[in-house]
Amino acid sequence: MKKILIVGGGAMGSAFSIPCLENNNKVIITEPHNKVFIKDLASKKKFHSSLKVNLPKKLKFRNYSKNIFREKFDLIVIALSLAGIDFIGKELKDLKIKAPLLVLTKGLKYDKKKEKILTISGLLKNNYNVANVSVLKGPCLAKELARKNKTSVVVANKDVKIAKWIGKQISTRYYLTEFSKDVTGVEICSAIKNIYAMIIGSGQNFNTASDLFQKSVNEMKFLIKYFKGDESTILGLAGIGDLYVSAVGGRNSKMGDFLGKGFTFSAAKKKFMPKDTVEGEQLAREIAPYILKKINKKNIPLMAHLLKTILNNKKI
Ligand SMILES: NC(=O)c1ccc[n+]([C@@H]2O[C@H](COP(=O)([O-])OP(=O)(O)OC[C@H]3O[C@@H](n4cnc5c(N)ncnc54)[C@H](O)[C@@H]3O)[C@@H](O)[C@H]2O)c1
Structure with a gap:
């Protein structure tokens, strides 16, 4: 059993908790931004207003605070939309987090000063000093994953051993993982x-x-x-x-x-x-x-x- 923290209780972060729990992990979800999602996740029935399902009772909700990153997790998952990436980068900056980070967010950022397009993993590494970032992308409608429809995704890390370790923690019979070393290609495509x-x-x-x-x-x-x-x-x-x-x-x-x-x-x-x-x-x-x-x-x-x-x- 691993301890997984999901940051972002929107449709994707919440749906992602389902295979993680089914794989016998301890899963904690936190929501830094959206009051509706906080209310959904903190409620007894955990009915998610966007997914229209009751999330598993075993899913633990915690109010968001930067201090949460001081606890020990085996995997930290970022499931915020693109608008939240600079926010979380600032929160994580210089915390020297050891746990592997897995980014579900899809998108790219334009760095005006450097006149460069940055992938999300690139932005987190270069601008916010966050190490050990993997990305997970692919065809996954959150509503379908929440209903356990068969879904295949790809986990990418230059060190494919890390991607495979992550895959082992999150895969189920309906949530299948493939692996890639091409972090840039995977992020460009998915954006x-x-x-x-x-x-x-x-x-x-x-x-x-x-x-x-x-x-x-x-x-x-x-x-x-x-x-x-x-x-x-x-x-x-x-x-x-x-x-x-x-x-x-x-x-x-x-x-x-x-x-x-x-x-x-x-x-x-x-x-x-x-x-x-x-x-x-x-x-x-x-x-x-x-x-x-x-x-x-x-x-x-x-x-x-x-x-x-x-x-x-x-x-x-
Ligand atoms: N990797 C995958 O398999 C996969 C699949 C579907 C969607 N996605 C991606 O996941 C991301 C989230 O999608 P979703 O469907 O959950 O969206 P959503 O709208 O349901 O949830 C958005 C999340 O981002 C947070 N957020 C939004 N603006 C913010 C801000 N300014 N500061 C901090 N947090 C903010 C919200 O609070 C919420 O947690 C998107 O980038 C989407 O493309 C990934």
């Missing part, structure tokens, strides 16, 4: 697939969407190589695996559909998705200053066009 899911969603019919799917895969392959990942990662769970699930369902492809119907981003957001977070839009705004300036748009025509469509609030 930009949200933008490509919007592009594919704009297709309006299967023929056009398939054409956009094929061209998206080519652009993703180019971008993995550009950011010094391993091109072959495009064929894995974090690449086409995650692109598929995001393109057939989810908020990014839904927004893409509205863009394809001729709405501007802000009109579609206001009319159809006022309360939804569209991760692809957030990422587009984050990385556009770099991508549009540094990369020849001939290599990534779809990405360049979508970024401009969102930034300038134009019709696609």
Whole structure:
């Protein structure tokens, strides 16, 4: 039995607790930001308002405090959305935590001063001095994991032994883990697939969407190589695996559909998705200053066009 701390009681952090508990670990979840999730997790029934399931009784909830990191854990899991990564980086900075850290968050950050795109593991290591970071990505809708639908994900660490050790602690018969050394490729894929899911969603019919799917895969392959990942990662769970699930369902492809119907981003957001977070839009705004300036748009025509469509609030 290992002691696992999950930071982030949103849909993904909470769903992730289920296989961890089923694997006979002691699991503690804490939520630093969202009052609704705190109320859900602190309640007796542990009904999660976003997953619409009762979480296991064995799941222990603890109020968030930086002091929690002073306790001994075998694994610390970060399940915050991208907006929470700088927060947690500051909290962890210089604590010299020994336990391996596993990041579920998908996204990229633009460092304006260094004019560099950073992966989340890169940001935690370079800007916040956090060591021993692994990442877990792949096609996983939190609601489906919470219902124990069979799900495969990839755990990446340059030292694949660490990734395999993590896999052993969290895998169940319905939550299967694969492993990769290509941390950069896995992180790039799992972030930009949200933008490509919007592009594919704009297709309006299967023929056009398939054409956009094929061209998206080519652009993703180019971008993995550009950011010094391993091109072959495009064929894995974090690449086409995650692109598929995001393109057939989810908020990014839904927004893409509205863009394809001729709405501007802000009109579609206001009319159809006022309360939804569209991760692809957030990422587009984050990385556009770099991508549009540094990369020849001939290599990534779809990405360049979508970024401009969102930034300038134009019709696609
Ligand atoms: N690795 C995977 O298999 C996988 C699968 C699905 C989703 N995800 C990723 O997990 C992340 C969370 O997704 P989710 O569906 O749980 O989202 P959610 O909206 O349900 O939860 C978001 C979490 O981030 C926290 N948060 C948001 N803004 C914050 C801020 N400013 N400061 C601190 N904390 C903040 C919230 O409090 C909450 O804990 C996303 O990046 C998503 O892409 C990963």
